[in-house]
Amino acid sequence: MKGYLFILTSLWFLYLVSCTPTDQCQTLPILGNQDIQGTDTLYPEIPDFNFMNQDSQEITLATFDNQFYVVDFFFISCPTICPKVKKQMLRVYHHFEKEPRLVFLSHTIDVRHDTIPRLKSYAEGLQVDTDKWHFVTGSEEEIYQIAGHYFSVARKDESSPGGFDHSGRLILVDEKKHVRSFCDGTDPESVDQFIKDIQCLLDES
């Protein structure tokens, strides 16, 4: 009997030692296909864009100079995953509310209905700060195209509920405009890890 107990305890100990996840930071990779030219390795960067936010301010890549930002795609009348994703995005927002280096960027994919005044009242409903979280609209084509650079899908699709097909990812972009991490915005655990990733990246720089 004693022998069994000893083996069990040691197994339990081994399990604890080997399976407890560590909270240590590892450098996040730059995501996307790299291009090796001679001795240089080129990483994909987010190209420039030109959108308008809920206060009719022009939002371009330069808006995020020296900042990190988190991206998602949504539409206001979305009957499926969007509110869930927004709730998680809001959680990330509150987690980093006092962190000036991190801002948020949500793109509507329903530019016809989600006008600037509607985006404004949406932002007010979420009770977030306009300087920290931009809700943008713009040319439909430009929005659908930029989604690809964020490893996301956004497009019209008659067969999808609400008329649009899109992924519920949250994407992290660093100050050099490289994508460094993303998560499934419908899965709180995936978002937990994402929050850790953001913290690591902020600590690192």
Added chain:
Amino acid sequence: MSRKRCAWIILFLVGAALIGCQLPYEQGRELYVSACANCHMEDGSGLAELIPPLNGSDLVRRNPDLLPCLVRYGMEGPVTVNGITYNEAMAPVTGLNDVELANILNYIQYQWGDPDRFYSPDEIRRILKGCDSRPVILDFSAEE
């Protein structure tokens, strides 16, 4: 007492405890998760000041007769829940028959509203007959 009999009794007690622990309105919960949780969240908490909560909602508790029409035909205009005013439209929830609707609402009342409020499918049918087949718009002045 013989060992065997004792074992039987224990088995019986454990079984009874397991059955007793199961949530009523299991189908209601599943339907809720697939038809409502995208917006109102699995825990019924809603989303900031955009989508009202069902969990602890005074409207759910005080106006139970409004719920069948509201789900079947949707809802528009401002609505005040626990002192906060929301104003996004809720689209009609299609594809639920009267029994399924009763199951969802029973789950919501049991879990987050008035646990003694029970809707039978017949009651759902009766309430639905009495409402217009268009989105519910609350008379704001009457709400206060």
